Amino acid sequence: xxxxxxxxGLAADARRERRFFLALSLPALFIVGxxxxxxxxxxxxxxxxxxxxxxTVGNYEKVLSSGLTWSALITTVELSLGTLAVCILxxxxxxxxxxxxxxxxxxxxxxxxxLPLWTSILVRTYGWLVLLRRExxxxxxxxxxxxxxxxxxxxxxxxxxxxxxxxYMLPLFLLPVYAxxxxxxxxxxxxxxxxxxxxxxxxxxxxxxxxxxxxxxxSTIVFIYTIGFFITPAVLGGGKVNPLSIRIERTLxxxxxxxxxxxxxxxxxxxxxxxGVMFLAARRLMARNKVGAAHA
Amino acid sequence: MLEAYPDNRLARILLWGFSALVMxxxxxxxxxxxxxxxxxxxxxxxxxxxxxxxxYENFFGSATWMAGLRTSLILGTLTAMVAVPLALLACIxxxxxxxxxxxxxxxxxxxxxxxxxILLAIGLFFVLAAQGLVGTLFGVLVGHVVLAxxxxxxxxxxALARFDWNQVQAARSLGAGWATAVGGIIVPQLRIxxxxxxxxxxxxxxxxxxxxxxxxxxxxxxxxxxMFLSLRDQIDPTIAAISTLWTAIVVVxxxxxxxxxxx
Numbered sequence: 001x002x003x004x005x006x007x008x009g010l011a012a013d014a015r016r017e018r019r020f021f022l023a024l025s026l027p028a029l030f031i032v033g034x035x036x037x038x039x040x041x042x043x044x045x046x047x048x049x050x051x052x053x054x055x056t057v058g059n060y061e062k063v064l065s066s067g068l069t070w071s072a073l074i075t076t077v078e079l080s081l082g083t084l085a086v087c088i089l090x091x092x093x094x095x096x097x098x099x100x101x102x103x104x105x106x107x108x109x110x111x112x113x114x115l116p117l118w119t120s121i122l123v124r125t126y127g128w129l130v131l132l133r134r135e136x137x138x139x140x141x142x143x144x145x146x147x148x149x150x151x152x153x154x155x156x157x158x159x160x161x162x163x164x165x166x167x168y169m170l171p172l173f174l175l176p177v178y179a180x181x182x183x184x185x186x187x188x189x190x191x192x193x194x195x196x197x198x199x200x201x202x203x204x205x206x207x208x209x210x211x212x213x214x215x216x217x218x219s220t221i222v223f224i225y226t227i228g229f230f231i232t233p234a235v236l237g238g239g240k241v242n243p244l245s246i247r248i249e250r251t252l253x254x255x256x257x258x259x260x261x262x263x264x265x266x267x268x269x270x271x272x273x274x275x276g277v278m279f280l281a282a283r284r285l286m287a288r289n290k291v292g293a294a295h296a
Numbered sequence: 297m298l299e300a301y302p303d304n305r306l307a308r309i310l311l312w313g314f315s316a317l318v319m320x321x322x323x324x325x326x327x328x329x330x331x332x333x334x335x336x337x338x339x340x341x342x343x344x345x346x347x348x349x350x351x352y353e354n355f356f357g358s359a360t361w362m363a364g365l366r367t368s369l370i371l372g373t374l375t376a377m378v379a380v381p382l383a384l385l386a387c388i389x390x391x392x393x394x395x396x397x398x399x400x401x402x403x404x405x406x407x408x409x410x411x412x413x414i415l416l417a418i419g420l421f422f423v424l425a426a427q428g429l430v431g432t433l434f435g436v437l438v439g440h441v442v443l444a445x446x447x448x449x450x451x452x453x454x455a456l457a458r459f460d461w462n463q464v465q466a467a468r469s470l471g472a473g474w475a476t477a478v479g480g481i482i483v484p485q486l487r488i489x490x491x492x493x494x495x496x497x498x499x500x501x502x503x504x505x506x507x508x509x510x511x512x513x514x515x516x517x518x519x520x521x522x523m524f525l526s527l528r529d530q531i532d533p534t535i536a537a538i539s540t541l542w543t544a545i546v547v548v549x550x551x552x553x554x555x556x557x558x559x
Contacts, residue, residue: 031445120503
């Protein structure tokens with residue numbers, strides 16, 4: 001179809017129409033630029049400014065030489081890795097169960113699983129406070145059944161924060177894993193079974209390798225979200241858990257130190273970029289291995 | 297998927313038992329607040345010794361909470377009113393352009409949903425502070441619109457992909473302008489997706505807390521911001537009442553959206 005190349009009038013029309021369609025997305029792009037891109041650029045600018053508005057690298061020296069920054073960085077990574085590990089442990093078997101259920105049943109159960117996704121993070125955080133505090137339901141059950149003599153410190157600490165974050169991320173992790181398992185051809189499982197593979201072998205050699213892509217996507221989502229989590233550590237951490245997000249808030253509102261808060265923000269961006277690059281590299285490696293396996 | 301293993305009873309029981317526990321874990325915090333919200337005492341005892349509507353009265357009788365609710369509802373409505381038309385235009389643009397241009401636009405529009413909320417929040421705070429706009433409804437609104445646009449796009453893009461563009465061509469050849477084509481053909485035919493996108497944009501704003509915490513203040517504080525401040529100080533059962541109402545509303549909205557999409 002080289003009509004546009006032949007007829008200059010039609011080509012001009014096609015170009016005009018393209019310009020018109022491009023223009024349609026301008027309002028949305030403009031507001032994203034104004035309220036998302038500009039703020040990020042502003043953080044970069046602010047990180048080089050003193051409180052008086054002069055240029056300096058002092059903020060970087062101050063933040064990077066502070067032990068608090070590094071312990072915040074470690075806490076951030078610990079929370080992300082901890083959340084990811086438990087999501088994989090809890091989410092993969094649940095996805096397997098849902099994917100092996102009948103479609104009607106699976107849809108119904110998925111609706112229940114998605115319920116927390118639709119409830120406000122503050123509602124859920126409040127629920128966990130009620131459940132996990134010293135006089136809370138979980139501790140009452142633990143001491144009542146004699147499992148522990150004393151109530152356990154389950155909230156206003158690292159444990160509580162981790163529980164809240166796992167609860168937030170699990171449905172988001174589950175979605176891609178469930179989708180990947182649902183797409184597995186049941187004939188493959190049947191074929192393996194007819195050749196005498198046990199259930200454990202089928203799961204290990206058929207189901208898990210074929211859902212690796214979904215587990216990988218789920219893990220990426222967990223990392224991207226948890227790196228900047230704010231509400232959960234702020235409420236369930238009780239001031240004792242200080243990832244980067246909490247340090248940013250404290251530096252900004254308690255110390256009014258906009259420069260240092262911006263440096264911490266940039267640290268968070270760098271961490272995100274690093275993890276992004278790592279995941280991309282891992283995905284490329286996985287794709288290459290798959291191609292290699294196909295050739296072998 | 298595992299129907300080739302019908303007699304592996306033990307594995308099945310273990311798998312479903314484990315799954316039931318995980319599902320209980322997922323639902324527990326949402327459900328536990330419901331009975332507490334009807335409790336008569338402020339001790340958060342479980343099960344409550346006696347029931348009352350005390351905490352609901354507390355919520356609806358408090359000027360502060362009501363102002364927060366009002367702000368959140370206004371903000372959600374404005375967000376949906378701004379974000380959905382912008383998203384619709386952008387989706388038409390992406391659908392018609394296709395190829396690299398469409399992917400580039402989509403990349404930019406979806407980017408805010410992966411940037412940590414805290415970064416958007418402090419960046420927006422700096423920008424608004426430079427303009428003297430911190431604490432205004434406008435500041436929170438632009439933040440929420442940026443978060444609602446990707447959500448609306450996710451609903452509208454697949455709907456537009458199913459749309460038959462010959463209808464628009466026909467209308468245009470009969471002399472209809474683009475505005476008439478969009479308002480008279482595209483929107484009515486996509487009304488279910490359009491309604492879903494509107495509700496999702498509204499919920500996105502209603503649910504957003506981090507930008508509100510940093511950018512909203514005074515009488516423009518949203519309900520999530522007030523809840524956050526209250527949670528930091530003490531465990532007030534009024535929050536249980538708000539949570540119960542909130543969950544009820546969200547469940548109803550999600551039910552409407554999914555049922556309408558099915559029909």
